[in-house]
Amino acid sequence: MKIFLTAILLLCLPGLALLAQDRPISGVIVDSLTRAPLSGATVVLNPGSRTTFSGENGQFKFGKVNAAETAIIISAVGYEKKQILLHNTYPGEVIELAVHETQLSDVVVYANSGNPYKTISDADIKMRGVSNSQEVLRIVPGLFIGQHQGGGKAEQIFLRGFDADHGTDISLNVDGMPINMVSHAHGQGYADSHFIIPETIESTDYKKGSYDAEKGDLVTSGFVDFHTADAISGNLIRVEGGQFDTYRALAMVDLLGDRYKAKGQSWYVASEYRFSNSYFDNPQHFNRLNIFSKFSTRLSGNTRLLLSASVFHSSWFASGQIPDQAIDQGIVGFYGALDPNEGGVTSRNNINAQFITSFKNNGILKNQFYYSRYKFDLHTDFTFFLEDPVNGDEIRQKEKRNLYGYHGSYLYEHYLGNIKLTSKIGLDARLDVTDSSELSHTKNRYTLLNRIKLGNINELNTGAYVSETFQFNEKFSINAGLRFDEFAYHYQNLFAGDTTFNGTGKYRASNHSLSPKLNFYEQLSSKTELYLSLGKGFHSNDARVVVAEKGTGTLPSAYTGDFGVVYKPFDNLLFNASLWYIYLQKEFVYGGDGGTVDFSGRTRRVGADLSARYQPVKSILFDLDLNYAHGRAIDEPDGQNYIPLAPVLSSTAGITYSGKSGINASFRYRYLSKRPANEDYSLTAIGYFINDVVLNYTQRKYEIGLTINNIFNVKWKETQFDTVTRLKNEVTPVDGIAFTPGTKFAALAHISYFFR
Structure with a gap:
């Protein structure tokens, strides 16, 4: 039977x-x-x-x-x-x-992912790790950053031949919420990401160029999206201490536990406090407090709610920028300060709610609402006694802002015969309401000498997009998208002495842009993907520029193109290489430091990127990124057409070791070649080559580690600018390089305790 x-x-x-x-x-x-x-x-x-x-x-x-x-x-x-x-x-x-344990062999080369950088980004953050908040940005191949207020200000960002200032030409987001601040007191697109606790970041998506229909404002050179963990598997307490009175304490705690996770619920909180006097001769007294919490639950069988909130506050003094002649004359040392009153205070509080609904037809409906309360107060001194030989040229930039936003999208997969169609439509809305955006001439931080600018800014950006992906077979797909952006600007001038405007009152303007996108993906084999991306974007500008120009020509077009290959000849070897092109129609740039509008004409940038990852054995990973950019102003004569501070040749590389005994370590370098500091290359921004080391011993319950920045103690200039300055005893102004020094040899030890 x-x-x-x-x-x-x-x-x-x-x-x-x-x-x-x-x-x-x-x-x-x-x-x-x-x-x-x-x-x-x-x-x-x-x-x-x-x-x-x-x-x-x-x-x-x-x-x-x-x-x-x-x-x-x-x-x-x-x-x-x-x-x-x-x-x-x-x-x-x-x-x-x-x-x-993450292995390079886990990475799959597949053209229909829609993002050729996915293979690199998936591996990097898990295999290389993130040791500090700056390393979060450096995870993007070819992206360089420079800090010129010791960690208080947003970093200066360089990518694909752009000196993107503090975020003018690159879009940064976390959990779908923008980091960039438009029409900021210090400059367009100002992106201070220090409110993100690095240990909460689970993954990073990025793409170079303006090829995604769902991305609009500021995506000239590319975008970076950070994603925090929806849940954590255990608890963490960490303390750090090192040179220059540097200390940090971190805690991450799971508030609900495994019993609720089984029901689809999670809630955790993370907090950090950091203090440092830094390596400058003038003690920085840098303080930063971050608190972040995230809750996730299922509202029904097919809808998830992700709710997060964060609090951030930072204050500091800064060494500022030092003119070369001050070093040459022995007035101040390489790490000194000419105005010890420089520094600032900033804060940002966020609420972010995401509702993600899945349908039986595999459609996904997403609704997101976010709000930020932001404050910024910065004191800087770039020209010293150039404008005011008696009191000096110290300036104050200050603003308070409410940021309201919404993202909505619907994605649906269906078939037309044997062709798989992935359709996505979306709506975006962002409203920035800035109160008393101020630029003033001050002395000793709080003594007001005279106003330069003062006003209220309302800026509304609404956008709609449609994206369609045609997957004809397992080898070939096409993505076509179209995006429309509308901007409405309102500026209330509160200072009658502002010569940019005809008296106090309200000024309005608007403009819009239509941006088509087209991407081709070809799977030549299981080891090789080819891609061709074409897209139109735009270069947005500060509201004060737009209303002053009555909207005319203030949303110039940017045309970008990429041709690249992802190649994985062996399970343990991965390459990503591309040739790229960016044409920018023209630029109006609001100079927040002087309250002036600077104009430049058409620009063209071409370049090549190469990334390689190699894992000869399970315990060792080699990574290399090599980037070249050639940028010129089209309408200027040869020799007068350099793009100031635009990166030319840059590279990062490292070796990471992860042993079974718990020992893990990395040794890395960063290289940025010399580049023109002004249009005729009569001034040079000097390049640098520095090395960092991380060494950890990790066990199930604890970790002990040591991080050393600039291990060979190289003297280097992290940020450099062509600046006309006059020191206190100088009669004639000097046009030269002003710089902020990069870190000395800096060792930081930590101990972490893991528990459940």
Whole structure:
């Protein structure tokens, strides 16, 4: 009898499997420890190569499968690969992936991911790690940063031949909320990311160029999106201490525990406090406090709520920028300060709510609402006694701001014959209400000498987009998108002495831009992806520029193109290389430091990027990024057409070791070549080559570590500017380089305790 029943069962199994294959295959992928959904996981039908990726709720879906396809293989960087037989699945099944040590072999080259940088970004943040808040930005290949107020101000950003100042030509976001501040008192797009606690970042997405329809303002050279963890697997307490009176304390605590995670709920809080006098001769007295909390839950079977809130406050003194002649004359040392009153205070409080709904047709509806309360008060002195030989040229930039925003999108996957269509539509709205944006001439920080600018700014940016991806087969797909942006600017001038405007009162202007996008992805083999991206974007400007020019020509077009390849010849070797082009129609730039409008004409930038990752054995990873850019002003004569401070040749590389004994370490370099400091290259911004080391000993319950920046104690200039200055005893102004020194040899030790 048993033999008979077994024979019947064996005969029926193929039919049962076939019946299972007559229905769509769907599921939800989650982390086995945190139970948080995993987006971007690769799901492959086997045998064959039909592939899809999990969405924001971790869901995936295939249409009707053929009889030959019997299993799905699920993989994600940092997780164990899993194979599931189709006859063992049911619709909407929750599939858990277990965390394991990240390997380069986990990275899948697949053209239809829609982002050629995904293969690099997936690996880097998990295999290289992030040791500090600056390293968060440096994870992007080719992106360089410079700090010229010791950690208080937003970093100066360089990418693809752009000196993007503090964020003018690059969009930075965290959990879908913008970091950049438009029409800022210090400059357009000012992006202070110091309110992000590095240990909360789970992943980073980035893309160079303006090729995504869902990205609008500030995406001239590219964008960077940070994603904080929806849940944490355990608790962490960390203390740090090092040279120059540098201290930091960090805590991350899971408030609900595993019992609630099993129900789809999580809530954790993270906080950090940092103090440092830094390496400058003038003690910085830098203080920073961050508190971040995130709650996630399922409101229904198919809707998730992600709710986060954060508090950030920072204050500091700064050494400021030092003219070369002050060093040459022995007035001040390389790490000295000419005006010890420079520095500032800033704060930002955020609330961010995301509602993500999955439908049975595999559609995803996302609604996001966010709010920020922001304050900024900065004192700087760039020219010293150039304008006022008696009191000096110290300035104060100050503002208070309410930022309101909404993102809404709907993504739907369907089929037209054998062509898979992924349709996405979206709406964006952002309103910045800035109170008393101020530029003043001051002395000793708080003595007001005279106003330069004072006013209230309202800026509304609304956008709508549509994006369609045509996946013709497993080898080739096309993405086409169209975006429309509308800007409305209101400026209330409160200072009658501002010569830019005809008296006090309200000034209004508006403009708009239509931006088409087109991307081609070709899978030549399982090892090689080719891509061609074309897109139109725009260069946005400060509201005070726009209303002064009555909107005319103040939203110039930017045209970008990329041709590249992702190549993985072996499981342990990965390349990403591209040739790129950026044409910018013209620029109006609001100079927040002087309250003036500077104009430059057309510019053209071309370049090449190369990234390589190599893991000869499981414990060792080599990484290399090499970037070249050639930029010129088109309408200026040869020799007068250099783009000031535009990076030319840059490179970063490192070796990371992760041993089974718990010892892990990295040795890295950063190289930035010399570059023109002004239009005729009569002044040079000197390049630098410095090295950093990280050494950790990690066990299940604790970690002990040491980070050393600039291990060879190189004397280098981190930021440099062509500045006309006059020192107190000088009769004639000097046009030369003013700089902020980079860090000396700086060692920082830490100890961490992990518990559940």
